[in-house]
Amino acid sequence: MEDVAESSEKKPRLDTLSASDVTVESPLDSVVPPESIGGSSSKPPKVDSKRQKKKKQKHVVPESGTSEDVIFQEVITLLGKEVVEQTIADGMEWTAPFELREEVELTISSMSSSGEALATAPSSKRPWVVVVPFSLPGEKIRARIYRHGRMYSHADLISVDEPNPEMRDMSLVKCKYFGTCAGCQYQMISYDTQLDLKRNVVVKAYQNYSDLPQSSIPPISSTIPSPLQYGYRTKITPHFDAPPKKLQKKGAIESEDKPDWLKIGFNQIGRRTVMDIEECPIATPVLNERFSPLRLEIAQKIFTYKKGVSLLLRDSLEIPGGNLPTPTTAIADPVDALASSLEKHVCITDHKATVRERVGDKLFDYQAGSFFQNNNSVLIPLTSYVKDAIFPPSSSAVSSASPTTEQPTHLVDAYCGAGLFAISLAPHFSKVAGIELSADSIRFATHNAALNNLPDGQCSFRAGDAANIFQVVSDFPADRTVLVIDPPRKGCDEKFIRQLLDFRPTTVVYVSCNVHTQARDVGMILRWSEEGEKGRYVLDSLRGFDLFPQTAHVESVAVLRLVT
């Protein structure tokens, strides 16, 4: 897509406006009962006057790739570039045409990449967009405005007055908190449609963020499904607030039951308020089994907490000898470890304890508080897909962009965590190097190489910034080296991309939980690779993976090949 900012000559640029001080109200503490999203209406919520404190807030243009910026790009698509530029030129982009708590009737136009619905404001108002959860294209709804952004306002859904019968099927909903909890957006949509929506997010991200011509973006295939669509989440982090000060002062007596004021669960949609949640159907069974007794244990000692707490529940295989905080440094017989690892699942709540997961014929240990992918059921499809992208399974599948018939022999795993990609792919390479910021994860990656019986010296892992890996692998032959990148949501930094281009591996597989920053980085890699004479990268394939069914999240895998 053309850069809107570049195309405006005298008008202010969309991305360079200064911050201004304005007075806003904090969001209301309102609740949309789940039944209202099926088509009936609800009463206005009670308004807690204490929560309506006025506060000063600066309006800052959101950084590229953040969720606010992603919505703003969608506002531009919906309202049109000219209209948005004119509104900015008039200095009105932060001035909503709605009062807070105003109720509006809307017709939904499209879905945002965050899984909410977008509607343009009624024609009696200035051009503006309203963002509403749990609504679908074509539906007529009533909503209540609670917060303003840049040319858009967030609203609570009050009722769906005319549902979209082709997309909405409330009989699919499996959670009693759906419609109030912030966790899931899509339970009322068929799984095939969820996958289509996620494909569309990848399409839009590359249109809005890559700055590449359409001809450089390959057709984006259908999103790869998760084998499990419920009961898949191997990690949940419910939280609770400390007891209210007045109760702490009274020194309230500990009781066997959970007091009504104590909410242990997840955030309410659009709010920072914690909802009381007893079970989460997208979490694995072992996590749900542990959650009820854990809630009671917390309730019984709630007055010992002076601050709010985030709990951790991780699904793990039971490790013979116990899921101890330190991995066994010496693994006497790794083959035995693989064979004897118990397949019994347990719930780990200690951040320092060791969690074990199986991915195909590999075992991965990691510290419970560290990063590991949260949907074990999709990890074989994901790692197999990456392997097939590196070594296309049949000659007919070899891309025309493939520069050489020689097979890659060396693998670099940047942002490697506990070694998921490095260790899964190691049998196909003679040398593997991984880098990762977390020293704990690196300790486990090294341990996992031994646990999986990989030959001594084949894999090396080091703690540090990803950009440092290129000094370490200076003896790797670039034309036989594959680079896997799996950075956090903010993506790679410029230093990393410059070093990548100095090294120029034959294939780059970029796995990302934020397709917007991925699109930005891939765009940079492709454009900058045209400088110099070391060969340029082409985007060979691009595909979404569904790691989080029932939610709007999509993981994206981009495969880049070097061509001369």
Ligand SMILES: C[S@@+](CC[C@H](N)C(=O)[O-])C[C@H]1O[C@@H](n2cnc3c(N)ncnc32)[C@H](O)[C@@H]1O
């Ligand atoms: C999305 S996770 C991927 C981990 C691993 N590839 C996996 O699938 O389990 C991103 C990882 O990058 C690490 N990280 C964040 N910033 C980094 C940096 N500047 N350099 C290296 N690693 C970084 C995080 O600690 C985290 O483990």
